[in-house]
Amino acid sequence: MQLLLESSRRFFYRHPGQLLLALIGIAAGVAVVTGVALMRDVLIDALDSATESLSGSEMLRITAPSGPLDEDLFRTLATLPGAPALLPVLSSRVRYGNRMLELLAVDPLSLERSSPVRPTGSATGQLLTQANAAVVTERTLERLNVDPNGVLQVRHSGETLNLDIVASISGGRELDDRIIMDLAAAQHLTGRQGELSFIEAAAGSRAWLEEHLPDGLELVDAEQRRDSAAALTAGMRANLTAMSLLSLAVGLFVIYSVLAFLLVQRRRTIGMLRAVGVTQGHIQGLLALETMILAGLGALAGLVLGTLMATALLELVRQPVAELYRMVASAGIRPTVGLYAAVWIMAVIMALASVLGVLREAQRIPPGQLARTVHEGNSSGSRLWRWLPVLLLALGALLIVGTRGLAPVMAGLFVMLSGCALLAPATGMQLLRLISARGDGLVPRAIKMLMSSRQRLAPAVSALSLALALSAGVGMMVLGFRATVDDWVSRLISADVYLTVSQGQLGSADVETLRNWPELEMLTSSRQVRLDDGSMVVGYDLNPKAWAAFEWVSGSKEAARPAVESGAAVLLTEPMARRTGLKPGDRIDLATPSGPASFEVAAVYRDYSNDRGLVGLIGWRFRELWQDEQRDSIGLYLRPGTEIEAFETKILDAFPAGNLTTREQVREQTLAVFDRTFRISWALAILVGMIAAIALISALLALGLERGREYATLRALGLPRRGLAGVVLTQTTSLAAIAAIMAVPFSMLIHAVLSLAVQPRAFGWSVALTWPWQPLAVIVPLALILGALAGAYPAWKIASRDPAPLLRAS
């Protein structure tokens, strides 16, 4: 064994480039998996980590079923005999430039002694007495690029708040992007007098709280909050996981292609070793050990890269998570030994599995074989093997069509992609054959040469076409989805301008006032409240135009309107209907502040604003049940001929705190949120593309170097250096070309599955299938350029080499 190890060690010394490519390939795949896994965990813990670091973990939280708590509750509870330690918290979201930050207002004097914000030191005094004193962590200062003791200018409900940073604290990363203030100052600044978001209590105080809490309030423990955060972000996380596993698969192809190539390079050595009595088992053991060491080292590097990358990936998802799920996720990842170990072991095992074919081939090397040439032999294999790709595609399709869950559709996609991976080389070679069949020039001859080692090239072609297809397919899905959302929002927004004001300042009286304005033809208004599971109830006051703007998924739109307006029925969004399994005619029960209420489902409409779903209720019934006269926004329909500028002035005179948003601005804002949401998908698509580039270069370099002897023969037969360089470049470029061509149908398949099956099952909404061509226009030329570039080095090397020594070997 010692001898064997020595031989492989010497081999890698002679081919450091191969070693490096193998390491990079596996490291890149593992890095993406690690990065995404670390980021996913943050999305689950996001709700808790900040307050946990202030008040301790495993706290109980007192919340109201909808809306804020009354601060009197704290007064009452905290002064009752035997009251546990309670921490009142008022959480608000504020904007700093494009960033969403959480303004976390607490009573510093109710904090535990170990909390980073302690009731001692001069900062506490400042927090308690200054209207704009705030505390942030040192890291947040750096992230926001604000001076210590500087001023942090943030926006809240349309108003600018200038916060004085009176101290920076060295709290954990959970407090990143949190601004900590005193309750009095925060209520004063945000106008949220009398409100608390929730009260935290020690985990051991459940019995006392259950005895003393007034009816109608809820007590949620840390586990329940984690579950709800997990449910909230389930769709997003499933998508990310699938993407990361696909990246790993591409990385594994790289290691496979490198190891397969190494085997070719060492056929002679292995043949000699076999001749001197080394058993097949020993050879296989050696190759397996090699794989384990390579994969182990590469995976280790991947863990490091992934950890570094996770923070960057997290930055991409934090904003959309804040916008879509109203959670400011922690900026810090929390790696665990368990996660590292799991990813590492999985990578090594998958690497071993991926080289099983190579091991089998090594077994077939007879003792004494000295030639490096691979006998391609009859590559067709068994009949089953030939039909396997078709079977896999059919099985994948069956899994996707025949099931309802997200997991089977992901599995189905994987199975289909495996089918594609098997299909790619054979089909690609057929394509090459077609090209080379025409004429007898240098190019067809070069391609024929290439085809003689098609088995060797198969994994590379598979890896390349899949990686390219993934990048392009995800890109197509995002662009197609964007077009759908654009279409939806453009249709839905029927008013000319929308009026919003800072929290809680538009009421029924304002609606009545506006109704009498001569400039206005009609109004709509709406009020949303968030339910515990992240879904929303909306109270709508709609006019005929707004009714017409709904896009119905199911239910009769003629029957729906009177039923909803009577207050007996509600509308559901598509995600709500899909998540609950309800359809028109079914009944839905809602927990309202006035007690439970049951409604008939009148119809289901298209909506992309909330993946937990919305229940639409007629305004008067909503106000009755929720005892809430506020409006979030009022849609204004101007009479023809109204001067918009003059109207704006009039509106702002009447509503000094008001904001007017035009139809076009609403559309732009919606698409901006969409674009931010899918930045992570683009980032992962680019990462997969980069791994594909590594795979491409590794495969093509291997190809160029492997065929050194054949090239030498061509040179000896009189082919000039330039001609030889041309042969090498033709071969690498055409290989890249067939991978790119095969990637086109594959990417369409991926796009279709993602749009038609994954989106509805992960988020609950259906996406119209369109065929954006831009990603394909990028990847095909890119593959060709990379192919030419990757051929350049071997072409130059081979062309400049003396053919004699290479030929002498045979």
Added chain:
Amino acid sequence: MRLDIVIVLILVLLTGTWLAWQTLPPQAPGPERLRVQNLMGGQSDGFRRVTEPVPLSFPEDHAQHPEYQNEWWYFTGNLETATGERLGYQYTLFRFALSPGEALNSAWETDAIWMAHLALSDGRNQRFFQSERFARGALGLAGADEQRWWLRDWEVRLGEPAWRLVAEAEAFALDLNLSPQRPLVLQGDAGYSRKGPDRANASLYYSITRLATTGKVRIGDEVLEVVDGLSWLDREWGSNQLAEGQAGWDWFAIQLEDGRDLMLARLRNDDGSDSEWSYGLLVEPDGSSRYLTDKDYTATTHRWWTDAKGDRWPLDWEIDLPAADLKLRTRAVFDEQHWQQSVDYWEGMIDVHDRASGESIGRGYLELSGYGEG
């Protein structure tokens, strides 16, 4: 071993270490300690200062004095259970005023930080329990008026004929009835208690030196009946009491069996020496009292105790008060009566003996501040 293998192994080791380091939880900063100097000295702009005797009237002056920077309501007491076992307790309500800021439109707006200290010394098995709380002076969470001194559910109600102290912490609880046995006494010059060279290094200070105490004490799940006990109340308020160069104090509250009560406040300079501004008060059984200066008594440390952190505390003392014919030895009932929360100090029950005869002639409380902050 080959050099390349060594290099790879080193790289693997480094990578592994880096990864392991990533999994460590972030280090939380250690809790901060309040310093007596900061609490009692320093800036007092905008607050009223005590520079001369001010006529005090009751019950009005039982309530808080927000125009002064700090203030406390300080109970200590030695108790005896039905089975003759000894307990000691402390309940203190502190008010630290905040520098006036801008007016905030919020019910949480406060002008002061309130802190309460609750401690129980269990003489049976020498255990010391302590619990600390903070609250803001808003929403009725903490405060002191003529009838009630409270922080959340810890409170003293000034009823007739007895006062009632109710305070419950997780590990222990007090429910005591306190009956004043003699009228309150004004400390210093008619309540004006000077502590430094500046006339403004002073507080307004009165005491009730004997309150007969009975009630209940809970330790864990065990409830003990208190059948006998004597408590002591100190009430003090002012701004910027401690002068520059003063490090802390040793305070004795002694109830002698002959009916006399003795308070000694030995102020210490930064260099450890006695301050000339040390003072005291001797209360006769008839309630009459006599002001003591540092010339009237000597207090010498007889035994030091070193805590786990390495700080030294003078727990046993020899006190000479020639004018009252007293030569006393005081001894901590046990050593571990050490406050280790936001403020680091020692406060515990002591036995008082006559030095000549060795007989026990009284009990009391000792407070040591400014030793554990180095």
